[in-house]
Amino acid sequence: MWRVATGGLLATLEGHTGYVWTIAFSPDGQLLASGSYDSTIRLWEIGLQSTKLESIASLEGHQGIVCGVTFSKDGQLLYSCGVDGTLRVWSVPEQQELQILNGHNGAVQAIKISPDGTTLATGGVDQTIKLWGTADNKPHLTLAGHSAPLVALAFSRDGTTLASSSSDWSVRLWSVLQGECLSTLHGHTNVIYSVAVNPAGTYLAGTGSNNRALVWPLTSTTNDAMAKPYTPCSVLKGHTGPIFSLAFSSDGNQIASSSMDNRVKLWLLSRAKEQSQQEARLTLTGHTDVVMRVVFHPSGRMLASGSADGTIRLWSTITGELLAVLDGKGVVSAIAFSPDGETIAGGGTDGIVKLWDTTTFQLKKSLEPINEDIPIGYMAYDPTGQLLACARYPGSINVWSTVDFDQPARNYKGSQGILWSLAFNPDKAAPPSLLSSSNDGTICLWDINQNKELTTLNHGGFVASVTFMPGGTTAFSAGEGGLIKLWDLSSGKVAAAYRDWFPYEGVNISGAIGLTAARRATLLQLGAVDNEISLR
Template identity: 35%
Template sequence: MRLFVLLAAWVSIAADAPTPIVLQGHPQSVTAVALSSDGKIVVSGDEEGELRSWDVDHRKEQWRVEGHVGRVYAVAFSPDGTRFATAGGDKLVNLWDLSGRKVGALKGHTGRVYAIAYSADGKTLASASKDATIRLWDVETATTRAVLSGHGEGVSAVGLSNDGTVLVSSDRNGWVKTWSLPAGKIAATKDTGSGDVYSAAVTADGRTMASVGKEGSATIWDVAGIKKLRDLPGHSDRVLTARFSPDGKRLATAGDDRIVRVWEVATGLPLASLKAGDDRIPGVAFSADGRVLAAACGDKSVRVWTLDALSQP
């Protein structure tokens, strides 16, 4: 019965989806995206390592720069919005100012860096790598504070709670883990049964997490003990990315089926079904107020939606 209700809801909301702003110019598939706190600036990265900054209101490119050798896997704005970080296939995490000038590089990983996340105060950056480790970096000094080991395969995602005491991670063997900080100890571990977990995220309060993976799998978990709260049926292929809105009330997921789906976290009900081009969607990002959502699209574009018209959870 619940599945029937969900399917009916998807049909209903698809026709009412907001129209996106489409930003085009990347010569390769866009693989990562981040939004400034006010949703007016997008930074995107592509398959060949190029970064571009976009003025969303005027729909124009502000600058472009070669950011990494090889694919850009992740982009994240610092909480104060004055800088951003990128992660790449060249094993580096690079730090940038808003003009596109590189101001630092975090070196230490021995494999591709798949994901990054800032602490709420902007002083710490967490990174997840194919080398099966998570590193916690001091952003100011560009030094490693801690190396967390415990995954048996490449770490595909990392997320931090606002108070900095909870870290969540996932790997390509299908496991998700929670960590207690600053001790750096594993608090809980769970085999999701999905084979691969491509992305995981945690709410700002550190109480709820999400994981996504193969065959349309998307699941919301209680962080305490990693207990399943609900599955989110709707995607028809691999789900590659998941992000909570800053208030934790919405979750955006996307992947190979070329649809960004927005969910109400408390109920698991769908809020939006957003068509995003004709190729996979490897990254999504919310603005700080949750009103704007951006997607990195395999068709070489970035799409940006204003979500004001959605039902409020």
């Protein structure tokens, strides 16, 4: 704890055996509650007699990370939420659990009580917010609109408006009485949600700011990731919302993109090579909510899109015709074609992996989740088609043998954060290995045969997407900070980096007059150059 006026350290609270995820003061300021990765909540009596305080209680009950804590208005009750999908009500004086509440599908990551103490708001990885009455501890309203897990909640001072933030990088304002979304605020755009490499390994595509996708030519040379990242050769423009997913066709001639604008677009790589900007060849409409994922069929003649509207749509990439609509149940955030093209797998907030036949479009099999219905965020087949992996919130990976789905899936867990992306090594001759990325800034490489983690790389900031280069010895990662990094997996070092153009890219301000030191520094950070030295 710190003294606000002076910035001096008041006390250090030690006792948890894992990372501390959340803290909250009681209304009278006499108690502090903390929730941790160690599955416990600790209560601390605040006093300034010592700089090292001991906890007065350890509350146990949650199974897994405790993501949020908040006190009742009178301080007699404590509410908590966690990755086990439960809300728990605790008596502060008796230091005992009073009630377990269920309502979300999957982990609950945010919790906040209204200023008058009558309403409890919770947000989960199921992308919904629930408003509970504290008199009966029952959910009265469900607020839907975000297209990714909830991160944080805050009430206005009068309690009539609720603000929510999400991993979809938007903030929404809600009417607490009506349950309606009043406004959606966008502005956090320095994030790359998806990267893809063409099969020849000669071009890289990534999402950019301002609803664009970017294309970079790949070279055999390396660069200094921080000093001079490569800039794109072409911009794909046309979406009216952030782009969440990109994919190359198997022949490398087409790029597909999906967006918050509920649309899918198809682009030609040949045009990207020749034009600095291009419009889409086809725009596919029909989804009624955010399109979370796009993948090409191995033949390149069919494209699948998964959406928050609960459907998977299959399209002809030649004509744009809708071929089929598959019922995914809930938000569909993960889809993947088997390498032989005979099966498409899909999953999302209901936690069930579904397998459909791509000829008849009939459901072939459903794989129930292990232990609990934890939502699925990503799926991938290995290049032989014998393994299917899915990433579940918050941080576990299930890997099935497609030869015998009756065998239990293997489970991997290494990251302390939420998994965003998976990629199998494309080299069929190499032992199967898998990359995973997390919002804790890490990339993990797994050896599937040995059931162990081989290495952990630190991207910095949350990592939204990973993909291998052909050959499997290098891989790209992208996410927060606007940089795409190329990793040498044998050394664990960044070999090259790629980024978007800056607003003042290449503008020479050498000798410019009237600029303060602060303005000059800002221009340099935005891509300007001074005496041929850039701080990009």
